Amino acid sequence: MLPGRALLGNHNGYWNPAILKRLREREYDAIILGGYNHFTMLAAAWYAHRKRIPFYLMSEVYLRQPRAAWKKLVKAPFLRFLLRQAAGGLPTGTLACEYLEFYGLKRAQMCFVPNVPDIETLRSQAQDLWKSGKMELRKSLGLDAAPMILFVGRLLALKNVHVLIAAFNEIRKAYDLQLVIIGDGPERQRLTNLCKELGCADRVRFAGFVAPQKLVSWYCAADVFVLPSSDETWGVVVLESLACGTPVIVSDMVGSAPDVVNSPEVGSIIPANDVSALTRALELRLKNTSSPERVAKVWEPVAQKMSYQFIAHELVEFLRKSSSVGGQ
Known part of the structure; x- marks a missing residue:
């Protein structure tokens, strides 16, 4: 856990100053980002792109969620740019998948990673x-x-x-x-x-x-x-x-x-x-x-697809194929 704080308040714009130092300490086959609303995640995306490390964007947001018009206007070009650099997306479900697809990611570039209990x-x-x-x-x-x-x-x-x-x-x-x-x-x-x-x-x-x-x-x-x-x-x-x-x-x-x-x-x-x-x-x-x-x-049938074992297997296979991780 890296020390940090929310620069924009209300748990938004979180920044961990040590993130780039920590990323440089070892080599990574892939980087998974838990979103894009924090400066730490954007720094990790910039680092991954610069070092040619495939990165994946997790998302559980969906299109019908109420959001201010100005936020949608500002977000659209930024998110489309970010997804063009990403190797893929990890939506929680169907609605999040539609969201990522709307902003330019192809279905073949996605793997479902639902937020599930045990x-x-x-x-x-x-x-x-x-x-x-x-x-x-x-x-x-x-x-x-x-x-x-x-x-x-x-x-x-x-x-x-x-x-x-x-x-x-x-x-x-x-x-x-x-x-x-x-x-x-x-x-x-x-x-x-x-x-x-x-x-x-x-x-x-x-x-x-x-x-x-x-x-x-x-x-x-x-x-x-x-x-x-x-x-x-x-x-x-x-x-x-x-x-x-x-x-x-x-x-x-x-x-x-x-x-x-x-x-x-x-x-x-x-x-x-x-x-x-x-x-x-x-x-x-x-x-x-x-x-x-x-x-x-x-x-x-749903319970089987929502099990930790199934989700982990699907994610590992997806990462291997999309990031050329191979057998690691």
Whole structure:
């Protein structure tokens, strides 16, 4: 870890003064850049180009994400220039691939490197919990027996948790339900007040921060996981839920959606910011439940492609072929 600081504030324009010195200390077959919004990465790209070392650009951004017009105008020529120098790109998924392609990179120059949790470990832990059943799991978590809707994430405005609460308030008029919101953040008080205003505070539990190793129990206890974000670059929590056998409802602004929701049995993709669409999706999910074993079976092809072993194998083969690394 090199010492450094953000020159532009808000974790942007990060600069590690020792980067060029560190790069000169040994020879590299290839250099992978974790993006292009930090001065350190641009310095590494300049060094790689100067030394004729192939470099690859990782990206999880997609075209539909809201960005200021001036930023798009300034970024376009710069990013096209950078990608012309790059040996290839490493997008997280389909939407990020389209983004890199839009700015000039060819599909043949890309290898998917999705941002994934430890799928195999999560599935193994979940399978042990399935034996207990959702009722027992909910009881152990201090919940009642009613069907449970789950959200996990930072409580930020762009997560659209208020949309979920509004949809929950609508559907609970016809169903006995409970909503669990895991996570903390600047929106918590506003969301708590919203629940009181709607009169559903007694059926919404704000669980706060939950340690990652304990999340499996919450995923397995839920009937459906919801991520209604208006701007979500990827969404690891979606994969965590599916790895635990819990179906999902995600907005069309969740970057991982096209790559992980492979069947209506495992999930639904709805328009962002649409309370009515989310309400309908929740009702449909509650009427057509799937066992965790069934969700796991349908999601198996995705789980295999999202395993560490598969991703590492594909990346190594891609680097060998595209950078002439050979057998190293």
